[in-house]
Amino acid sequence: MNEPVLARLHQLMTLREQVETLGTGGPWIPAADWTDEDTHLVLHLDVPGVAADTLELLEEGPTVTVAGERSAPGRLLGGDRPSGAFRRSLTFPQDVLPQTGEAQLAHGILTVRFQKRHPTIDVDAEHLDAGGDPGGHDAP
Template identity: 70%
Template sequence: MNEPVLARLQQLMTLREEVETLGTLGSPWTPPADWVDEDTHLRLLLDVPGVDPESLEMHEEGGAVTVAGRREVPARLLHGERPGGAFSRTLPFPEATVPNSGEAQLAAGVLNVRFEKRHPTIDVRSEQG
């Protein structure tokens, strides 16, 4: 590639990063996710290959879990097909869970989060007469 084309490509990458920072277009990529039912637990699997573990953030609120992070785009990218930049994904729980019960692991590019299901209990009182 010649110098003017590389310079223009770098300008476009810089512009893309600035737009991402503003957040006007939302996340440039959305990692795919699966919910798995494990009887007493729910498991969230989120594909995040190439995401720096230090950039990952996760929190629960209002019956949903939000996962955010960032996959860096190489500064001297010559050809790019893999999306990069910041992402944020909010996934509603398919069933009620115990608040703050999430346990997360990251391995082989998959964020694996296990949540304990909340099973409502009903108090049964007996009348003694």
């Protein structure tokens, strides 16, 4: 190869090293989303290949921590999939009732539904603060 191509390759290799240490050198951090389902807050976590019996869920005040692991594939020739253990702590975007989380694992996605402290009752996402409200049957 000629020199400009080699120089370019070298630049790119350096870049690759930088990026690899950026993303894959560190721990595995699965992508997560929060969605609103009126009476519930739902956490979605991408955990392909993670066995249900390795998953742990810990609620602590305003945060929930999810941990789990998956084994590395066999004789690896190359790639960029993370493996091993992960642990991710997330802050609830709205108040939830403690210990109401119900987890489900399907198609590589962990879904955890938490009961909201203040259910959303209309499309404008108003919150109920009155404990004695006749519509607030879900509140304790």
